[in-house]
Amino acid sequence: MTSLALHRPRTTINFLQQQVSFEENDARDPMNFSYKTKWTITLVACAFTGIVAAAAASYSMGYQSMMRDLNCTQFQATVGLSLWSIGFGTVPLITSSFTEEFGRLNIYIVSSFGFMLTEMMIALSPNIQTVMLGRLLGGAFGSTGATLVGGSVADVWKQHERGQPMAFFALIAVAGTGLGPLIAGVIESDPRLGWRWIQWVHVMFTGAYFISVVLFMKETRATIVLTRLASKKRKETGDNRYQAKAEIEKQNLITLIKISCTRPIYLLLTEPTVQSFSLWIGFTWGVVFALVESVSAEFQAVYGFNVQSTGFMFSTLIFGSFIGYFANIYQEKLYQKHFLRKRQEARLYLPCVAALLVPIGIFIYAWTARPEVHWIAPAIGLTIFMSGAFVIYMVVFLYLADCYGMYASSAIAGQSMCRNLAASFFPLFTTQMFARLTHRWGLTLFGCIGAALVPIPWVLFFYGSRIRARSKVSRKILEEEELRDNIEK
Numbered sequence: 098m099t100s101l102a103l104h105r106p107r108t109t110i111n112f113l114q115q116q117v118s119f120e121e122n123d124a125r126d127p128m129n130f131s132y133k134t135k136w137t138i139t140l141v142a143c144a145f146t147g148i149v150a151a152a153a154a155s156y157s158m159g160y161q162s163m164m165r166d167l168n169c170t171q172f173q174a175t176v177g178l179s180l181w182s183i184g185f186g187t188v189p190l191i192t193s194s195f196t197e198e199f200g201r202l203n204i205y206i207v208s209s210f211g212f213m214l215t216e217m218m219i220a221l222s223p224n225i226q227t228v229m230l231g232r233l234l235g236g237a238f239g240s241t242g243a244t245l246v247g248g249s250v251a252d253v254w255k256q257h258e259r260g261q262p263m264a265f266f267a268l269i270a271v272a273g274t275g276l277g278p279l280i281a282g283v284i285e286s287d288p289r290l291g292w293r294w295i296q297w298v299h300v301m302f303t304g305a306y307f308i309s310v311v312l313f314m315k316e317t318r319a320t321i322v323l324t325r326l327a328s329k330k331r332k333e334t335g336d337n338r339y340q341a342k343a344e345i346e347k348q349n350l351i352t353l354i355k356i357s358c359t360r361p362i363y364l365l366l367t368e369p370t371v372q373s374f375s376l377w378i379g380f381t382w383g384v385v386f387a388l389v390e391s392v393s394a395e396f397q398a399v400y401g402f403n404v405q406s407t408g409f410m411f412s413t414l415i416f417g418s419f420i421g422y423f424a425n426i427y428q429e430k431l432y433q434k435h436f437l438r439k440r441q442e443a444r445l446y447l448p449c450v451a452a453l454l455v456p457i458g459i460f461i462y463a464w465t466a467r468p469e470v471h472w473i474a475p476a477i478g479l480t481i482f483m484s485g486a487f488v489i490y491m492v493v494f495l496y497l498a499d500c501y502g503m504y505a506s507s508a509i510a511g512q513s514m515c516r517n518l519a520a521s522f523f524p525l526f527t528t529q530m531f532a533r534l535t536h537r538w539g540l541t542l543f544g545c546i547g548a549a550l551v552p553i554p555w556v557l558f559f560y561g562s563r564i565r566a567r568s569k570v571s572r573k574i575l576e577e578e579e580l581r582d583n584i585e586k
Contacts, residue, residue, distance in 0.1 A: 115338045125326070127252045127317040134315070135253045139262045141314050142249045144306055145209060147269040149239035151277030152216065152299045153181055154389045156232070157524075158281035158408055159292025166291070169225035175390065175528065177225070177232040179521040182386065184236025186517025189244045190358045190510060198353075200321035201245050201252070205310050208245075211238035213303040220296035240517075247494060247509065252317035260429045260495070267491040268422040271483070275414025278389065282408015361511035369564050370500055371508050373553045375515035378493045380550060381455060381486050383519035384543050385414075388479070390524040395536050400472050413476050417483025421451075424484070425491055441499040442561045444492055448554040451488035456547035458482025463540035492554075500565060
């Protein structure tokens with residue numbers, strides 16, 4: 098009753114309000130920012146993703162010195178790796194609605210500063226329990242900032258322009274996962290430095306990033322920009338009728354948090370497309386973090402590598418990411434060419450190939466990591482796997498955004514939760530699994546699961562539109578698309 102009472106006055110006096118909106122070609126509209134400004138915003142936003150990805154993965158390279166200094170077990174250290182992903186996967190369900198109230202720029206500022214403090218907290222930790230808490234908080238602050246990147250890209254780039262910015266975002270996110278352990282391996286190998294200095298390096302980079310956000314980042318959420326313009330207009334004129342559309346239709350923060358927490362789970366439970374992609378990316382990302390946990394130990398045991406040399410093996414993740422990035426350029430051409438005929442499924446040409454690369458790469462790594470086989474062979478397997486993983490990571494964002502329109506952020510949040518929860522659980526059991534099955538047979542099991550998931554993009558490529566036609570949410574979106582197409586005709 099109270100809610101109805103609050104909304105009725107707005108509808109009855111709507112004709113008296115002076116709605117503030119952007120003029121045609123208005124320079125204040127984020128969509129009309131200059132090309133240079135758009136790429137500056139994109140690069141600054143993506144940089145945080147890279148820093149967070151590097152921090153997430155580099156932590157495992159400091160296990161040896163951490164266990165020595167804090168007198169903890171490897172399993173306790175691994176819990177810190179997993180808690181990061183739990184914070185990263187669950188907190189955005191709550192904080193994603195904060196942009197409606199405070200805008201993106203303020204969230205970037207708070208997130209980057211908070212993230213810097215958590216890295217400092219880990220570096221100064223007197224015991225493993227403090228490290229675990231710092232990792233959980235680091236994942237929370239890191240996710241809040243990193244998950245804004247897709248929204249920032251959508252704020253300033255038109256739909257047909259987003260392919261390359263989103264590919265760059267994926268490149269930074271996935272390559273950062275390899276670059277972090279590579280640098281951390283060099284730090285860990287120096288007895289004067291160790292695991293604390295891995296964290297101090299992150300503090301330095303995050304501090305520099307915080308300054309760059311303050312200097313170069315702009316508010317890109319159009320509703321926030323218009324709300325501020327309306328507020329300025331009211332102050333200048335003394336006329337309270339000037340309001341932005343977002344102010345007129347505004348929901349309170351608690352309602353927004355409820356929606357952002359429940360809608361992703363609803364889509365995850367009811368939408369076959371979201372379910373299948375969440376399963377696919379969840380498994381793939383879980384294997385990525387299982388490899389982050391185990392690659393160092395495997396190459397030390399099989400080839401006698403030291404920590405620094407095993408760190409350089411993570412360059413395979415970087416190479417694989419770049420291969421996937423350049424392959425995506427060809428995928429973009431296929432998308433533009435076949436969009437009118439295949440619609441959303443035009444995104445799935447390259448992912449159909451990537452689905453095959455994931456198990457092939459795992460099998461090569463599993464069966465060539467032997468003393469009598471040169472180390473370059475398993476490195477090639479890791480590169481092939483990572484090329485496929487990059488394409489999968491990339492297409493999940495683009496395909497779900499294309500399929501779910503106004504509900505895209507909720508669909509992406511659902512898969513993100515699955516992806517990060519898998520990344521938190523896999524490292525906890527893979528150490529024991531590899532100890533019992535050996536790396537070869539444990540990875541073979543992963544390869545077989547990956548092979549079982551190969552049909553996912555193929556089924557969606559041929560039957561995706563039919564599957565969505567049977568869904569209540571997708572039917573609503575399809576009807577709106579048809580209505581829009583008819584209006585354009």
